[in-house]
Amino acid sequence: MTHPKILIQLDPDKHASSFDAVVAVDSDVDQLVQYSQVEPSSVRDLVHGAIFTRGVEDLKNTAIFIGGSDVSNAEKLLHQVVNSFFGPMRVSVLLDANGANTTAAAAVVAASRHMELAGAKATVLAGTGPVGQRVARMLMGSGCNVTLVSRRMERAEKVCEAVHDALKADEIATEATATPFCVDTADDTAGAISGSQLVIAAGAAGIQLLDEKTRKGSKDLSVVIDLNAVPPLGVEGTEVFDKAVERDGVICYGAAGVGGTKMKIHREAIRRLFTSNDLVLEAQQVYEIGKEIG
Ligand SMILES: NC(=O)c1ccc[n+]([C@@H]2O[C@H](COP(=O)([O-])OP(=O)(O)OC[C@H]3O[C@@H](n4cnc5c(N)ncnc54)[C@H](OP(=O)(O)O)[C@@H]3O)[C@@H](O)[C@H]2O)c1
Secondary structure, X not given: OOOOOXXXXXXXXXXXXXXXXXXHHXXXXXXXXXXXXXXXXXXXXXXXXXXXXXXHHHHHHEEEEEOOOOHHHHHHHHHHHHHHOEOOEOOXXXXXXXXXXXXXXHHHHHHHOOOOOOOOEEEEEOOOOHHHHHHHHHHHHOOOEEEEEEOOHHHHHHHHHHHHHHHHHOOOOOOOOEEEEEOOOHXXXXXXXXXXXXXXXXXXXXXXXXXXXXXXXXXXXXXXXXXXXXXOOOEOOOOOOOEXXXXXXXXXXXXXXXXXXXXXXXXXXXXXXXXXXXXXXXXXXXXXXXXHHO
16 A cells, blocks of 8 residues: 655644645645644654654655744754654654745755856855855855855854854865855945855845945856845845846846745655655755756
8 A cells, every 4th residue: 555645744833834835735745734833842742643653664655844934943843853753763854944945055056057156256145044044054065165244243153153063064074164244334245245256145025235336346246146035125236036137247036036946946855755764854955956956
């Protein structure tokens, strides 16, 4: 008997994400089981329900998706999920809270279509949020020297350290660097992107980070990607649907322009969950999937 593919959706929010549910159904999941307002203390019993119901050889047909809007809460759930497994009693799990892993992977994959990442210089504007941190980590893991920008130096420094630690934990050896950079004015931003071939703007929705004059004045730029879909956009003079559109000699992507790749990566990551019972798909593993499917 072939067991149906069951995805258990764990979400810390009041209502489990409808976006995550739709993607699950579109990724050939047979049965979606949703839990909302999930707290770390409830995870162990939910995981036990998943691992004690089918034989070990059938556990690859059960998987867990951790979503919701708050990435740090989701990370706490992931920690509990992984700690509830033992021996072969485990199921595969994907974390993509707030779309952070799939969005970051899509942005870096989009950039890699137009330039060699290894040895390049890249700036991640507002790189301290969950998406920007992951973008920085994927870029650095690909050999890019990253300048990570924040309005507060301490935040940029903390994230640069976390990026180094995450790469080390994933056993990714790189000579590349992540350098913190603090901006206050447009002149500061010009300094932050100076010499960069790639800029990825990962600021909060509705916040402009790079004005048109500064963008046009940056002569080394080849690729600009803006992940903010809400006007005003993060990069002035680009459009949300830009997808490899050349503007002033620079290849530009808007948030919707990388959205198709993001959705492809998300669906493929869910499909992969059902290929074995021991996958833990976090930022690096999601990025690997993104690189494979382009
Ligand atoms: N296409 C998709 O499917 C998708 C999925 C997820 C996210 N996104 C978009 O990706 C972007 C990044 O997401 P996120 O969740 O990582 O963002 P976030 O945490 O909301 O914000 C990222 C950073 O923006 C900076 N920021 C916040 N308010 C600001 C202000 N008033 N002025 C200047 N900078 C400000 C902060 O950096 P500092 O305080 O350190 O300066 C913050 O850490 C967002 O625009 C989001 O909407 C798109």
